[in-house]
Amino acid sequence: MTDAERSHRASARRIPIDEAELEAWLAETLNLPADMPRLLLDPQTESLRRLMQNMRETLVPIEPSPNFVRDLGHSLTVLAGQRPVPFRQRYGRVIVFGLAAAGSVVSVVSMGAYWYLRRQSRSL
Amino acid sequence: MSEPESDLELVKRVKKDPSAFGLVYERYVTRIYNYVYYRVGNHHDAEDLTSRVFHRALTHIKDYADRGVPFSAWLYRIAHNLVANWHRDHARRQDLALDDVTLVGDPIEMPEWVAESNEQRRWLLAAIRGLPEERQELLILKFVEQMSNAEVGQIMGRTEGAIKSLYHRTLIALRDELVQSAAANSARSDESTPTGDAVER
Numbered sequence: 001m002t003d004a005e006r007s008h009r010a011s012a013r014r015i016p017i018d019e020a021e022l023e024a025w026l027a028e029t030l031n032l033p034a035d036m037p038r039l040l041l042d043p044q045t046e047s048l049r050r051l052m053q054n055m056r057e058t059l060v061p062i063e064p065s066p067n068f069v070r071d072l073g074h075s076l077t078v079l080a081g082q083r084p085v086p087f088r089q090r091y092g093r094v095i096v097f098g099l100a101a102a103g104s105v106v107s108v109v110s111m112g113a114y115w116y117l118r119r120q121s122r123s124l
Numbered sequence: 125m126s127e128p129e130s131d132l133e134l135v136k137r138v139k140k141d142p143s144a145f146g147l148v149y150e151r152y153v154t155r156i157y158n159y160v161y162y163r164v165g166n167h168h169d170a171e172d173l174t175s176r177v178f179h180r181a182l183t184h185i186k187d188y189a190d191r192g193v194p195f196s197a198w199l200y201r202i203a204h205n206l207v208a209n210w211h212r213d214h215a216r217r218q219d220l221a222l223d224d225v226t227l228v229g230d231p232i233e234m235p236e237w238v239a240e241s242n243e244q245r246r247w248l249l250a251a252i253r254g255l256p257e258e259r260q261e262l263l264i265l266k267f268v269e270q271m272s273n274a275e276v277g278q279i280m281g282r283t284e285g286a287i288k289s290l291y292h293r294t295l296i297a298l299r300d301e302l303v304q305s306a307a308a309n310s311a312r313s314d315e316s317t318p319t320g321d322a323v324e325r
Contacts (some may be wrong), residue, residue, distance in 0.1 A: 072153070
């Protein structure tokens with residue numbers, strides 16, 4: 001770093017940061033074009049803008065190795081295929097509807113039986 | 125063309141038919157790998173931890189319930205916990221990581237400007253890795269995963285406003301750290317290099 005840059009940085013640090021204002025600006029204008037002349041006048045803002053630009057260039061998405069992706073995918077597929085679906089999950093709905101249907105049948109039959117027995121007892 | 129299946133629909137399908145987990149894996153493997161890689165700093169551990177994330181997700185996906193937290197947040201939470209355990213086990217921090225993929229050029233044939241740029245990136249990455257864990261996580265989700273503040277908030281369990289505030293505090297802290305580190309470096313190099321005045325004397 002040259003002396004001029006160092007002195008620029010040092011002077012930039014001496015300027016008090018109005019963080020609230022800066023945060024408001026960052027929140028609203030973070031994704032605006034980098035060449036906004038008004039912003040370039042403010043060394044604090046400019047240094048943050050430059051930092052963000054460096055971060056964008058440094059923290060870049062990477063691709064995992066294709067072999068790794070394929071092998072892990074394969075092992076997960078095998079493992080998933082071996083996992084039995086829990087009994088309750090697989091048959092839960094069938095059991096609930098089955099029990100409801102059976103209950104209905106039982107109640108209809110009992111009503112019929114009651115009606116039949118009552119009729120029998122009356123005829124005696 | 126039909127709409128891609130939402131995460132929630134996909135999870136429902138996996139609960140009925142675990143073999144559909146492959147679709148979840150395809151959708152998230154690169155994103156989870158990126159997250160883990162930037163948190164641990166090397167491919168070997170990133171692969172190991174990514175593998176564990178998906179194995180754990182497969183085992184526990186039946187317990188996932190949509191309570192306003194998206195499935196992706198649940199998955200990142202698993203990754204976060206595994207990375208935290210990894211850091212606990214590897215108590216020492218790696219000084220310089222992320223050494224191959226993110227840097228540009230062949231070291232032997234690198235032009236000077238590439239070497240300088242790589243050096244700056246190393247410096248920046250080292251500064252980022254010196255930040256508290258939650259701030260590192262925030263920067264990775266913002267820059268690598270390119271998420272909005274709202275999405276980051278869902279993953280980190282905070283409000284959008286809290287994330288915005290943490291993000292800006294992090295940027296300012298990082299900038300100040302870099303300025304201080306630059307000043308310390310230049311002071312060190314001034315001490316070690318004899319100046320013209322010193323030579324004359």
